Amino acid sequence: MRTRRGLSKLLVEPAAVATGDIAFNLIVFFLVCASSQPSTGRRQDLPSSEKSKQEQQNKSIEVSLTRSATMVTVNGDPMKSVEFPARIVRLLSQKQRPEDRVVIVKSTPDTPYQHWIDITSQIQDAGGSITIQREEQRTEVVGQ
Amino acid sequence: MKIARKPMKADVPSVAMGDIAFNLLIFFVILARAQDDTHVRWEPAKAIGVQPNASSRVSVVIDTNGKIHLNGRQIGEVQLAEAIKGLLGSQPEGKRTVLLKVHRTAPAEKFEPVIEAISQAGGEMVHVLNQEVKE
Numbered sequence: 001m002r003t004r005r006g007l008s009k010l011l012v013e014p015a016a017v018a019t020g021d022i023a024f025n026l027i028v029f030f031l032v033c034a035s036s037q038p039s040t041g042r043r044q045d046l047p048s049s050e051k052s053k054q055e056q057q058n059k060s061i062e063v064s065l066t067r068s069a070t071m072v073t074v075n076g077d078p079m080k081s082v083e084f085p086a087r088i089v090r091l092l093s094q095k096q097r098p099e100d101r102v103v104i105v106k107s108t109p110d111t112p113y114q115h116w117i118d119i120t121s122q123i124q125d126a127g128g129s130i131t132i133q134r135e136e137q138r139t140e141v142v143g144q
Numbered sequence: 145m146k147i148a149r150k151p152m153k154a155d156v157p158s159v160a161m162g163d164i165a166f167n168l169l170i171f172f173v174i175l176a177r178a179q180d181d182t183h184v185r186w187e188p189a190k191a192i193g194v195q196p197n198a199s200s201r202v203s204v205v206i207d208t209n210g211k212i213h214l215n216g217r218q219i220g221e222v223q224l225a226e227a228i229k230g231l232l233g234s235q236p237e238g239k240r241t242v243l244l245k246v247h248r249t250a251p252a253e254k255f256e257p258v259i260e261a262i263s264q265a266g267g268e269m270v271h272v273l274n275q276e277v278k279e
Contacts, residue, residue, distance in 0.1 A: 019162060020161060020163060020165060020166065021163010022168065022237075023162060023164055023166055024162065024165050024166060024259075027166070027169055028169075039196060039197050039272075040194040040195060040196055040197060040270040040272070040273060040275055041194055041195065041197045041243070041270045041273050041275065042191055042193070042194055042195070042270065042271045042273055043195075043268065043269070043270050043273050044269050044271060045191040045261065045268070045269075046263045046269070065252070086228070098222070104227070105223050107252035107256065108252065109252055109253035110251045110252070110253070111249055111251060111252040112248070112249050112250070112251060112252075113189055113206075113246045113247065113248055113249065113250045113252075113255050114190070114248045114249065115192055116252060116255070117189045117271060117273065118191070119194070121193070132256055132259060132260065134256055134257075140176070
């Protein structure tokens, strides 16, 4: 009997105040876990359209991209993507003025973003500035 | 002879503090969701030499289905430039960052008009990418 009385004295309930704190900490934990979006990236400055038109009048480097991630066309000359960094560095090193270092990037509509970002990153790293040239899409109704 | 009254306690129960904190937290979470795009599904492309992003009030996402979302809300390609311009307002240079999150397989016909719209709106574009790890 003596032992039982001693045990009942030891059973102490945790303070109810603590449950709120536990809930709060759990929410913070799950919020931190949920925000797993990448927080890194790459800044890209595109010249304004008027400026880029002026620059395009000069002889600029033209890079064409297609669906194939292994091929790039530079000034009409097709090459493997792995050869592109060295080629763009060589071409840009011949251009001294910043306005001459504009690279026109033309992409077919099915060019994947991963391929596009790989090539444009290499152009930026080589000291070039990028201008996008898009084909105007026109819908023409042919006689029924 | 006056009988001294026992002073009555009128304390706020401390149990309520947790509930207040909880409600405040929910309030701020709901407020923050107005600009949240975590529900939009996209997979970032990988690149070498990526840097930590600056905070931004504007984010544009092209999701796995090629749909465009501005600050978590779906928007058409035509309205995008004006909407970004409105969000950026008269912010000075250096504070006009627009985060661009494009699904890695999105085709050029989807992302090029978005890039053009950001440029037209005077946004300073930052591509959100993952660091490429070379083995």
